[in-house]
Amino acid sequence: MKIISTKREGELKIAFEGELDHHAARSALSRISQLIDIELPRKLVLDLSSLSFMDSSGIAIIVHSYRRMNELEGSLVISNVPGQAYKVLSAAGINRIIQVDKALV
Numbered sequence: 001m002k003i004i005s006t007k008r009e010g011e012l013k014i015a016f017e018g019e020l021d022h023h024a025a026r027s028a029l030s031r032i033s034q035l036i037d038i039e040l041p042r043k044l045v046l047d048l049s050s051l052s053f054m055d056s057s058g059i060a061i062i063v064h065s066y067r068r069m070n071e072l073e074g075s076l077v078i079s080n081v082p083g084q085a086y087k088v089l090s091a092a093g094i095n096r097i098i099q100v101d102k103a104l105v
Contacts, residue, residue, distance in 0.1 A: 003031050005039075012041035017050040020085075025057035032065055042074045049080030049103055058085065059092050066098055077101065 001024035002017040014032060018024070036044065044065060048054070062078065069076045080103045081089065089100055 001028055003028060005035050007039050007041065010042040011045060012036065012039045012043070013045040013047055015047040015050060019053040020051055020058040020061070021053060021055045022057045025061060029061050029064060032061060033068065036065070036068050036072075040072060041069075042072075044069050044074060044076045046076070046078045047080050048078065048082060048085050051082055051085055054085040054088050056088070056092070058088065059094060062089070062094060062098065075099075 001020060004015045004017070006013045006015075012035060014035060016028070020028060046062065046065065051058075062076075066076050077099045078089070078094070079101045081100055082103050086100070086102050089095055094100060
């Protein structure tokens with residue numbers, strides 16, 4: 001799992017590459033929390049376009065990020081969600097509380 005971050009004008013974008021499963025979740029959660037605490041963004045964008053697989057561990061990371069952004073009175077958007085990850089997020093109902101933008105395929 002590779003995590004790439006960029007920040008501009010109050011927006012922190014975090015892009016994931018590879019598989020977001022229970023093996024990668026702990027280090028990913030730690031890194032995302034660290035980035036949020038350092039940057040204190042007004043908007044957090046989680047870009048899943050290069051994600052090849054996601055299981056329920058990804059949901060935990062998204063919910064944690066959502067809660068942290070609420071504490072900061074900021075917003076969270078999940079963008080470029082590939083089909084498999086979109087099914088996982090939809091089954092969990094994440095798209096009812098967080099903006100989820102499906103990848104155009």
